[in-house]
Amino acid sequence: MTNDPAATPAAPAPRRAPAGAAVLREDVTEAIRAAVVEELAAVGFSRMSIEGIARRAGVGKTAVYRRWKSKLHLVLDLIGVFAADGLPVPATGSLYGDVRALLEVMSHVLKHPVASAVIPDLLVEAARNPEIAEAVRGALLEGQRRMAEGIVAEAVSRGELAAGTDPDHALDLAIGPLYWRQTVVRDAVPAAYLDDLARSVVAGLRAGQVA
Numbered sequence: 006m007t008n009d010p011a012a013t014p015a016a017p018a019p020r021r022a023p024a025g026a027a028v029l030r031e032d033v034t035e036a037i038r039a040a041v042v043e044e045l046a047a048v049g050f051s052r053m054s055i056e057g058i059a060r061r062a063g064v065g066k067t068a069v070y071r072r073w074k075s076k077l078h079l080v081l082d083l084i085g086v087f088a089a090d091g092l093p094v095p096a097t098g099s100l101y102g103d104v105r106a107l108l109e110v111m112s113h114v115l116k117h118p119v120a121s122a123v124i125p126d127l128l129v130e131a132a133r134n135p136e137i138a139e140a141v142r143g144a145l146l147e148g149q150r151r152m153a154e155g156i157v158a159e160a161v162s163r164g165e166l167a168a169g170t171d172p173d174h175a176l177d178l179a180i181g182p183l184y185w186r187q188t189v190v191r192d193a194v195p196a197a198y199l200d201d202l203a204r205s206v207v208a209g210l211r212a213g214q215v216a
Contacts, residue, residue: 041053041079044057050130051126055076058079077140081140084123092152099165100156100165108199110152112183112187116187120188124188149180150173157170157172166210182205
């Protein structure tokens with residue numbers, strides 16, 4: 006057996022992290038998100054700037070751009086944090102109970118200061134720009150649609166709704182009036198209103214099944 010060092014395979018050199026793969030600090034990310042909420046309250050979406058956000062967060066603009074490529078993407082990410090995406094589908098055991106739970110969740114979302122400050126502005130921007138419209142649609146709609154699909158599927162399995170009931174129709178019936186009252190008119194949304202709206206949604210879905 007030889008002791009020649011040349012015959013011994015060299016240990017592999019430790020791998021370096023690829024250039025530009027620095028770990029983003031979570032505390033900085035949260036500071037930027039908090040600054041966005043404050044900046045939106047102070048100046049609104051249209052006047053908000055990356056410079057203002059960075060200044061309020063106490064970071065450089067580069068720290069913001071490492072995480073989001075524009076203020077639109079930053080705000081949409083923030084909306085995604087508190088929107089329905091990732092929330093469990095209601096499972097109360099009845100169509101009325103599930104719809105009522107969905108309305109409770111969405112009413113809570115629309116009360117969030119970011120939602121009340123930015124969603125109306127985003128919808129105006131979306132009407133002018135198809136790219137923004139698609140981004141807003143993804144941030145706001147997908148989580149709600151997933152919940153509506155789950156609610157309708159469970160109601161069909163219980164025999165409360167006919168097969169083929171359109172989840173998007175259910176979502177329109179539920180969220181349209183709530184959004185109008187809470188975000189456009191900015192009227193109070195007491196529990197009794199949510200109770201009545203849930204009953205109306207259930208009645209509307211069942212009425213649509215009558216041949």
